[in-house]
Amino acid sequence: MSLSATARVPTTQARRYLQQLCKHWQHNLAVDFTADHGTVAFPKDARGADWPDDALVTFDAGAEALDVRIDASAAGQLDALKDAVARHLDRFAFREAPLAFDWQPG
Secondary structure, rough: EEEEEEEEEOOOOOHOOOHHHHHOOOOOEEEEEOEEEEEEEOOOOOOOOOOOOOOOEEEEEOOEEEEEEEEEEOEEEEHHHHHHHHHHHHHHOOOOOOOOEEEEEE
């Protein structure tokens, strides 16, 4: 994987959202998580996307923010996952939404 992006999403509910995201995606994807750390592997054929390789999303929950890292193989894959993570997180955090995602190159 050659491309990555990170975002620090301010919220005091980071642990809750991390667990909700991971539980949501574990029905279809390879997911591993604890209360403070989670990973979600998106296979290259996820949702029929034309991705060249697998991608990995990592979540780390802190007291004041949820840290998100996406590692991908292609720019389109990276952009699609940034959008998917933001949409899902905003849906789970509807009381706080929209949350601030300041995506930075990883």
